[in-house]
Amino acid sequence: MAEQSTQIALFKGKEIRKTIHNDEWWFSVLDVVAALADSSSPGDYIRKVRRRDPELAEGWG
Numbered sequence: 001m002a003e004q005s006t007q008i009a010l011f012k013g014k015e016i017r018k019t020i021h022n023d024e025w026w027f028s029v030l031d032v033v034a035a036l037a038d039s040s041s042p043g044d045y046i047r048k049v050r051r052r053d054p055e056l057a058e059g060w061g
Contacts, residue, residue: 007019009027011032011035012035014031014034014035015031016028016031016032016035017031029046030042030043030046033045033046
């Protein structure tokens with residue numbers, strides 16, 4: 001079993017949660033969207049994008 005470590009990365013002054021799993025870095029999509037879209041409600045932003053793009057919405061749980 002691979003070691004798992006959660007850390008915080010900074011992108012343009014915004015905190016983005018990240019963890020290492022199976023020797024790969026995984027980032028929080030919610031945090032990335034908040035940083036890139038400069039959104040105060042990244043969850044709402046993601047929901048709107050998913051409604052507009054059915055193909056993108058397909059892979060979400």
